[in-house]
Amino acid sequence: MRQVSKLLVAISFTASMWSNGAVAAPRPATDVTVTDRPNDAGTGLIVKWTLSPDDEESAGANRVVVYQIFRQVNGKPSEEPVAKLNAGNNEYSDSNCQSDAHYQYEVVAVAEDGETSAIATHAERIRPVVQWFDSSRTWVAVIVIFVCAAVIICTELAKHGWSTYVRPIAGLTAIDEAVGRATEMGRPMLFVPGIMDLDEIETVAGLTILSHVGEKAAVYDTPVEVPTARSLVMTAAREALEGAYLAAGRTEGFDEDRVYYVTDEQFGYVAAVCGWMSREKPAACFYLGKFFAESLVLAETGNACGAIQLAGTAESAQLPFFVAACDYTLIGEELFAASAYLSGEPQQLGTLKGQDVGKVLAVVLLVCGSLLATGAMISGRDSLAGRAHDYLMVHVLNKGVGG
Amino acid sequence: MxxxxxxxxxxxxxxxxxxxxxxxxxxxxxxxxxxxxxxxxxxxxxxxxxxxxxxxxxxxxxxxxxxxxxxxxxxxxxxxxxxxxAKWGVPPSDAYPNHPWSGNYITEGAPLWWLYQYIIDPVTSTMFALLSFYVASAAYRAFRAKNTEAMILLGTAFIVLLGRCSAGTFLTSWVPESLEALTFPGATAVIMAVFTTAGQRAIMIGISLGVAAISLRIILGLDRSYLGADE
Known part of the structure; x- marks a missing residue:
């Protein structure tokens, strides 16, 4: 009887061990390979492996649920895994490498109950390679070089007397009208250089126009109020406006207190500016820079004040609001062309001609893309047109084939 | 200099x-x-x-x-x-219970959190809500059919507005599926995918080239107006 009970205990113990999965570990991943990640500064490696045979539903208690990736740097192993990937994944991209170190990776399959497989690794330690050129951006580089070269060549040609006619831009010719109106009415003007910081090119574009507006205002002795939403913009706007007054020979007319910081808070800024507009009733309002939801609130308040309004932004979502509420709107590229247009300097106007060469390239790409897409639809993806279309999409435009 | x-x-x-x-x-x-x-x-x-x-x-x-x-x-x-x-009213963190300033200044329930939650947030939302009235007044002016372009704009806006609400779907629900583009939602989809996208892409291409040109002007020092006067 005692023998039987011992046997029963042994059987139940074995059964419990079996049910906990402690008896058999999952089978390991195999064929671990490590390759250098392309187009980086030697900061990445890609680890690939063949999934464990137990990485499937039918594996029962041994079913792999996670792969743990351990890393050795110059022979020194990591205590904690550098990554844990769910079952079914057979690739890990390590972005935290250094180009002067050697790496070895170990892949460990972990079963549901925590049982781990044998370690799978690769033969040789590997060192990331520094690439000096991102080959995935070759065509972007070609286009950038083409556009930059066109701009520089046109600038040089303009310097040497090449004709640089630029079509009249209604919004910019209206600056004189706006300043004149404010002068006649004896009211101030408002200039809003957007609500973003100096790292936005639209803000810089707005400030270049401010200096031209400031010069006109200095000549007519009309005050310009410049509330800013960023401290750096306030500093730069003061410099630009002071320079404008100096250029106009009216330094005594410059009042730096009219260029001031309000707040970084979007709607706090709007409340302050709209309040000022309601009290002071400016005769002219300029909104030139980067704007978001506040664009319409500002423009509608200016409209209610009866001000002549000029706006410009590259935010395509805000353009309809400005078009609806302002007298003149600089749409997209016109904002960036404004300083060149207003300066009237041949070399600056030359850059606009270079821009036009870029537009020709864009049109050529659009036409080619449309023809190739149509050809691919008619003759199939495997045809010459289909392959050319795919190349254009994937390599030139860096888009998916379907895009 | x-x-x-x-x-x-x-x-x-x-x-x-x-x-x-x-x-x-x-x-x-x-x-x-x-x-x-x-x-x-x-x-x-x-x-x-x-x-x-x-x-x-x-x-x-x-x-x-x-x-x-x-x-x-x-x-x-x-x-x-x-x-x-001063981290006024902020309880010390669990890690350093003896240090009165060790808590996070935006801890829920602290006065600064309260200021944001019950003053700044509602005031900001109020300002944002005003936008709806401004949209209405701007739309009223923009959609006045004073010339051909304004009439086209008005017609397009009418279709898109109806296409985006359930009334538009209801009004053209009798149109057969094969003529879906003639329903308000269908026409809206065509307007947004073809005309609006084409217009926006044209603007985006212009903006990209404009950014490249002004960047070059600034990098090469051709445009210095943003720096103020060179004394």
Whole structure:
């Protein structure tokens, strides 16, 4: 009887061990390979492996649920895994490498109950390679070089007397009208250089126009109020406006207190500016820079004040609001062309001609893309047109084939 | 002469950032430049804060129009700065229970959190909500059928507005599926996918080229108007 009970205990113990999965570990991943990640500064490696045979539903208690990736740097192993990937994944991209170190990776399959497989690794330690050129951006580089070269060549040609006619831009010719109106009415003007910081090119574009507006205002002795939403913009706007007054020979007319910081808070800024507009009733309002939801609130308040309004932004979502509420709107590229247009300097106007060469390239790409897409639809993806279309999409435009 | 240094900085930084797009080794410099900008902006905030105080103090002293708002601004500013810096009402963190300032200043229930939750957030939302009235008044003016273009705009807006609400779906529900493009939702989809997208892409191409041109003007020092006068 005692023998039987011992046997029963042994059987139940074995059964419990079996049910906990402690008896058999999952089978390991195999064929671990490590390759250098392309187009980086030697900061990445890609680890690939063949999934464990137990990485499937039918594996029962041994079913792999996670792969743990351990890393050795110059022979020194990591205590904690550098990554844990769910079952079914057979690739890990390590972005935290250094180009002067050697790496070895170990892949460990972990079963549901925590049982781990044998370690799978690769033969040789590997060192990331520094690439000096991102080959995935070759065509972007070609286009950038083409556009930059066109701009520089046109600038040089303009310097040497090449004709640089630029079509009249209604919004910019209206600056004189706006300043004149404010002068006649004896009211101030408002200039809003957007609500973003100096790292936005639209803000810089707005400030270049401010200096031209400031010069006109200095000549007519009309005050310009410049509330800013960023401290750096306030500093730069003061410099630009002071320079404008100096250029106009009216330094005594410059009042730096009219260029001031309000707040970084979007709607706090709007409340302050709209309040000022309601009290002071400016005769002219300029909104030139980067704007978001506040664009319409500002423009509608200016409209209610009866001000002549000029706006410009590259935010395509805000353009309809400005078009609806302002007298003149600089749409997209016109904002960036404004300083060149207003300066009237041949070399600056030359850059606009270079821009036009870029537009020709864009049109050529659009036409080619449309023809190739149509050809691919008619003759199939495997045809010459289909392959050319795919190349254009994937390599030139860096888009998916379907895009 | 004082503009030479900023011009050199603009040239070096501009060329480096442009190259960093294509040379992976330079990409850390790009990230570092962003960090430098954040540090600069943080330092500049001191200038902004000082300017805010002086500007509103002057308005109060001279009793300019709206000086009462300046008084409210200054009082709010000092209260927020005091409550935030002193971590007033913030309980110590669990890790350092004996250090009264070890808690997170935006801990839920703390006065600074309360200021944001019950004053700044509602006030900001109120300002944002005003937008709906401004949209209505701007739309009224924009959609007045005073010429052919305005009539086309009005017609298109009418279709899109109806296409985006359930009334549009209901009104054209009798149209067979094969003629879906003639329903309000179908026509809206066509207008948004074809006409609007085409227009927006044209603007985007122009903007991209404009950005390239103005960047080159600034990098090459052709456009210096943003720097002020060169004394």
């Amino acid at each position: 004082r503009n030479v240094v900023p011009l050199v900085i603009a040239f070096v930084a501009g060329v480096t950032m442009m190259l960093a797009l294509f040379v992976p080794v330079l990409q850390p410099l790009q990230e570092r430049a962003s960090v430098w900008f954040i540090i600069l902006a943080a330092i500049a905030f001191l200038i902004g804060g000082t300017n805010l105080l002086l500007h509103h103090a002057r308005k109060i002293a001279q009793q300019e129009a709206g000086w009462g708002f300046s008084a409210v601004t200054l009082v709010s500013f000092f209260i927020t700065v005091f409550v935030g810096l």
